[in-house]
Amino acid sequence: MASPGGQGGGGALSTRGGGGARRMKWALELSLGNTRSRDRQGGQGDVVYPIGYSEKPVPDTSIQETDKNLVEKRCWDVALGPLKQIPMNLFIMYMSGNTISIFPIMMVCMMAWRPIQALMSLSATFKLLESSSQQWLQGLVYLIGNLLGSALAIYKCQSMGLLPTHSSDWLAFIEPPQRMEIMGGGMVL
Amino acid sequence: MVIRSGLRTFQKGNETVDYQAIYSGGNGEVYALGVVPHSHIAVVAYSLEDGEIIKQISVEAPWLSNIQASCVVIGQGMLMCVDSPTVSLYMLDLHVQSQMTQIPLQSLGLEIASGFRPILVSTQPNPARQPLSEFFLQLGPEHYLLLQLNNGQIVTLRDFKPAILVAFATSGEKTVAAVMSPKNKTACSLNLFSAETGRRLLDTTLTFNMAPNGGKPEKLYVQAYLKKDDSVGYRVMVQTEDHTLTFIQQPGRVMWIREEALSDVVTMEMVDLPLTGTQAELEGEFGKKADGLMSMVLKRLSSQLILLQAWITHLWKLFYDARKPRSQVKNEVTIENLSRDEFNLQKMMVMVTASGKLFGIDSKTGSILWRHYLDNIPSNAAFKLMVQRTTAHFPHPPQCTLLIKDKDTGLATLHVFNPIFGKTSQVTSPALPQPILQSLMLPLMDQDYAKVLLLVDDQYKVSAFPSTKNVLQQLQEMASSIFFYLVDSSQGRLSGYRLRTDLSTELIWEVVIPTEIQKIVSVKGKRPNEHVHSQGRVMGDRSVLYKYLNPNLLAVVTESTDMHQERSFVGILLIDGVTGRVIHEAVQRRAKGPVHVVHSENWVVYEYWSTKSRRNEFSVIELYEGMELYNSTVFSSLDRPHAPQVLQQSYIFPSSISTMEATLTEKGITSRHLLIGLPSGGILSMPKMFLDPRRPEIVSEQSREENLIPYAPELPIRTEWFINYNQTVSRVRGIYTAPSGLESTCLVVAYGLDIYQTRVYPSKQFDVLKDDYDYMLISSVLLALFFATMISKRLAEVKLLNRAWR
Numbered sequence A: 001m002a003s004p005g006g007q008g009g010g011g012a013l014s015t016r017g018g019g020g021a022r023r024m025k026w027a028l029e030l031s032l033g034n035t036r037s038r039d040r041q042g043g044q045g046d047v048v049y050p051i052g053y054s055e056k057p058v059p060d061t062s063i064q065e066t067d068k069n070l071v072e073k074r075c076w077d078v079a080l081g082p083l084k085q086i087p088m089n090l091f092i093m094y095m096s097g098n099t100i101s102i103f104p105i106m107m108v109c110m111m112a113w114r115p116i117q118a119l120m121s122l123s124a125t126f127k128l129l130e131s132s133s134q135q136w137l138q139g140l141v142y143l144i145g146n147l148l149g150s151a152l153a154i155y156k157c158q159s160m161g162l163l164p165t166h167s168s169d170w171l172a173f174i175e176p177p178q179r180m181e182i183m184g185g186g187m188v189l
Numbered sequence B: 001m002v003i004r005s006g007l008r009t010f011q012k013g014n015e016t017v018d019y020q021a022i023y024s025g026g027n028g029e030v031y032a033l034g035v036v037p038h039s040h041i042a043v044v045a046y047s048l049e050d051g052e053i054i055k056q057i058s059v060e061a062p063w064l065s066n067i068q069a070s071c072v073v074i075g076q077g078m079l080m081c082v083d084s085p086t087v088s089l090y091m092l093d094l095h096v097q098s099q100m101t102q103i104p105l106q107s108l109g110l111e112i113a114s115g116f117r118p119i120l121v122s123t124q125p126n127p128a129r130q131p132l133s134e135f136f137l138q139l140g141p142e143h144y145l146l147l148q149l150n151n152g153q154i155v156t157l158r159d160f161k162p163a164i165l166v167a168f169a170t171s172g173e174k175t176v177a178a179v180m181s182p183k184n185k186t187a188c189s190l191n192l193f194s195a196e197t198g199r200r201l202l203d204t205t206l207t208f209n210m211a212p213n214g215g216k217p218e219k220l221y222v223q224a225y226l227k228k229d230d231s232v233g234y235r236v237m238v239q240t241e242d243h244t245l246t247f248i249q250q251p252g253r254v255m256w257i258r259e260e261a262l263s264d265v266v267t268m269e270m271v272d273l274p275l276t277g278t279q280a281e282l283e284g285e286f287g288k289k290a291d292g293l294m295s296m297v298l299k300r301l302s303s304q305l306i307l308l309q310a311w312i313t314h315l316w317k318l319f320y321d322a323r324k325p326r327s328q329v330k331n332e333v334t335i336e337n338l339s340r341d342e343f344n345l346q347k348m349m350v351m352v353t354a355s356g357k358l359f360g361i362d363s364k365t366g367s368i369l370w371r372h373y374l375d376n377i378p379s380n381a382a383f384k385l386m387v388q389r390t391t392a393h394f395p396h397p398p399q400c401t402l403l404i405k406d407k408d409t410g411l412a413t414l415h416v417f418n419p420i421f422g423k424t425s426q427v428t429s430p431a432l433p434q435p436i437l438q439s440l441m442l443p444l445m446d447q448d449y450a451k452v453l454l455l456v457d458d459q460y461k462v463s464a465f466p467s468t469k470n471v472l473q474q475l476q477e478m479a480s481s482i483f484f485y486l487v488d489s490s491q492g493r494l495s496g497y498r499l500r501t502d503l504s505t506e507l508i509w510e511v512v513i514p515t516e517i518q519k520i521v522s523v524k525g526k527r528p529n530e531h532v533h534s535q536g537r538v539m540g541d542r543s544v545l546y547k548y549l550n551p552n553l554l555a556v557v558t559e560s561t562d563m564h565q566e567r568s569f570v571g572i573l574l575i576d577g578v579t580g581r582v583i584h585e586a587v588q589r590r591a592k593g594p595v596h597v598v599h600s601e602n603w604v605v606y607e608y609w610s611t612k613s614r615r616n617e618f619s620v621i622e623l624y625e626g627m628e629l630y631n632s633t634v635f636s637s638l639d640r641p642h643a644p645q646v647l648q649q650s651y652i653f654p655s656s657i658s659t660m661e662a663t664l665t666e667k668g669i670t671s672r673h674l675l676i677g678l679p680s681g682g683i684l685s686m687p688k689m690f691l692d693p694r695r696p697e698i699v700s701e702q703s704r705e706e707n708l709i710p711y712a713p714e715l716p717i718r719t720e721w722f723i724n725y726n727q728t729v730s731r732v733r734g735i736y737t738a739p740s741g742l743e744s745t746c747l748v749v750a751y752g753l754d755i756y757q758t759r760v761y762p763s764k765q766f767d768v769l770k771d772d773y774d775y776m777l778i779s780s781v782l783l784a785l786f787f788a789t790m791i792s793k794r795l796a797e798v799k800l801l802n803r804a805w806r
Helices: A068-096 A102-120 A122-131 A135-160 A167-173 B260-264 B277-287 B293-323 B469-481 B701-705 B775-805
Strands: A182-187 B008-012 B015-024 B029-036 B040-047 B053-060 B071-074 B078-083 B088-093 B101-104 B119-121 B134-140 B143-150 B153-160 B165-171 B174-182 B187-194 B206-209 B217-226 B232-240 B244-249 B253-259 B265-272 B347-353 B357-362 B368-373 B381-389 B399-406 B412-417 B436-445 B451-457 B462-465 B482-488 B493-499 B505-512 B518-524 B536-538 B544-547 B553-560 B569-576 B582-589 B591-600 B603-610 B615-626 B645-653 B659-662 B673-677 B683-687 B732-739 B746-752 B755-760
Touching: A068 A102, A068 A122, A068 A135, A102 A122, A102 A135, A122 A135, A167 B536, A167 B544, A182 B436, A182 B518, B015 B040, B015 B071, B071 B119, B071 B134, B078 B119, B119 B165, B134 B174, B165 B217, B174 B217, B174 B232, B187 B217, B187 B232, B206 B232, B206 B244, B244 B260, B253 B260, B260 B265, B260 B347, B260 B357, B265 B381, B265 B732, B265 B746, B347 B381, B347 B746, B381 B436, B381 B451, B399 B436, B436 B469, B436 B482, B451 B469, B451 B482, B462 B469, B469 B482, B469 B493, B482 B518, B518 B591, B553 B591, B553 B603, B569 B591, B569 B603, B569 B615, B582 B615, B591 B659, B603 B659, B659 B732, B673 B732, B673 B746
Parallel strands: A182 B482
Antiparallel strands: B008 B015, B015 B029, B029 B040, B040 B053, B071 B078, B078 B088, B088 B101, B119 B134, B134 B143, B143 B153, B165 B174, B174 B187, B187 B206, B217 B232, B232 B244, B244 B253, B265 B347, B347 B357, B357 B368, B381 B399, B399 B412, B436 B451, B451 B462, B482 B493, B493 B505, B518 B553, B536 B544, B544 B615, B553 B569, B569 B582, B591 B603, B603 B615, B615 B645, B659 B673, B673 B683, B732 B746, B746 B755
């Protein structure tokens, strides 16, 4: 925080050049003691501007009146976002191939995680879409896009052979059957 | 010219002369002695220079049946025979060859002990010179006489009573006779006597201590030498009934002992070692009944404390031992400090030998820890060894049972003992008055955790051991599901019986294989402790071909009686032991035994000699259920309507084999290897992958997926498959495999003339860290990173705080 005396105006600073006096950061003198004349002086000679006040014109950051169309357009962008990702994901899938190595796995994980994350933060997205008039339709489109994205990830897993769809995947869980009869014997000793 | 000794029969008229002995006195003549039992002796004299027959005579001897058993040659070519029915000695001068002179023993004042067959012992120290005129005559089991033939007269030099064994020994010009006589119950003393006079030589006493569980001395071999002062010193090798050779030096110091009974191992088992005291206590604690929450917690805490103490001492000992130089760390294995090691790799091998001696051998060092001689073994005996209780049930001691059956009378005895210490168990074995046909061990346990042994006698009644009330009650409940099978190969009959509640049996099925055409050679079931891990094989298209795992399946091998090479065959029959259904039948034409079979999981591998192509061949049969399981929870032989699919393939093997066995692990995850003992002394560990009936002739994508090796008729023998590298194991008669505590390791013992024990890793050691695993590096890196994380976290916090305050 800059010390208030650094600003314009007569200001009240405890800066005493020399004289061996201690410089105290937080002390504030509102009276005109050892004033130095600055460029900006208020109209009257000894007006002290309060702390933080400056005469510079401040840019206008008030909220402007939004265009209705712009809002709609923006909401539709948000809604169609996942659907636009799908062609790119398709291409990445095609390039990474069906073998199991680090790159395809990374791609698949990313492709699977994004829709899931989006689905989990669905309520936040809905809040974003509040201002538009077709928010339900847009929400639905968003949901469908994400579901399609995760379906794509699952299809990729299936073509890589990672999903337990065949009986050989459940082979390890089959317990050996219990014997009902006890048998023994041999050749006559 | 070579004169063959031993049995040689001549056809002369209508008598056959059995030539049994050869004598040469070194004066240019060799005599061949033959006998026509109970008729006469035929003596043929050959000349040494040209082999011409000098003379050939026969002498009347109606009392003689066997020259080798009753006659010796002594002195200057005098044949001396002893006959117990006529109680006399017979003498024949081989040079003169006139008549046998009969000398009644009564004239010498001697008499034979009742029921005893007298034996003559003579010695010929130099084969090129005449034998000694002194000889021993054994008149009773502990009565020997030293006699001398002096000018045609027999003179008694000395009477030895009691004497167990005698032997002659020569060193230089002196011949001595060693006589072993009993001193007390456990020791015998040997003394030397001069052979010419029968006088005892001074300072020649030697004591032989008989082992408490060993047999009586059977033969004596003496090695005599002349000492510097011209007296006779000697060392003696004693052969005892239990096939042990003991080499003793004066005055009784044992130089070495060889247990030659180990070259004749009949059967063996490997038994886990007992747990250490602390481990056993832990097991015991958690097995006892709960007596309150607080006490259980305290018990647990105390056991944890004990464990912690034991662990710290173990660590300290390790550290201490590691700092000491290797040579000083002695790891002597005695029976007292035996305990199970971490991975259960060291086990106790219990071996039963044909002489009736039991050995307990430590598998890590090969040292014999205990031995026990069973001294009433009949000569024609069959042995069956079973482990009734393992060391897993502290505090009950482990128990092994040996069933000894006399094949001639059919009667059997049970010997129950503790396999860790070798001592006979306190449990009384049941009396078995009837001849026993077979035995089977059930997985049922009595309240002491001993498995129940059922013995089937020839009336087809069953007796149980142990036969407590608990066991009998369990048997009555489960009687309807206990089946057993008996195979009589002399009649060619396989029969199956079921137990009734009153411990009698009823015949359920019978399969008769006519003995005129084929003879049943062997019947193999599956090992009871075998565990199959996966229930099927994964195909290339990710479907599953389920295995036909029938625990009651028997593989019966038959050989044809017609041994002609064009007509001989080998038959394989797969029979279900409970129902008697023939699951599969196969005949291998133009094949001959001996057939070696291994039956395990869902396959049967057998090896035979193909007479058509004159080579050894392997054949493998695998049984599959199909693409779906009939019943995945329960297997009952009585409920199997569908026959399995059978796949079979054969291969050529470049060598003949002595024996074959499959590796075994606890959970069955490791791949199986077949251990093949070759007559060249090597033991081959062949992967079962090579013996796979699904091996394709034309390679397709799917078979590549399944890792099937393309079919080639020859089975390779790769030298890296030999598990005994460059050492030879002679005459392997059997291979025994046992699982260990590690899934990747299988313990193998090959026995025959030699005994060889090793560990095999069929899938390499997948569950063990490598030797050069860098514990120090990894742990130091971990610790360093951990501390670095903590430190940098702290530093980051401080920096953030500082920036916030600037």
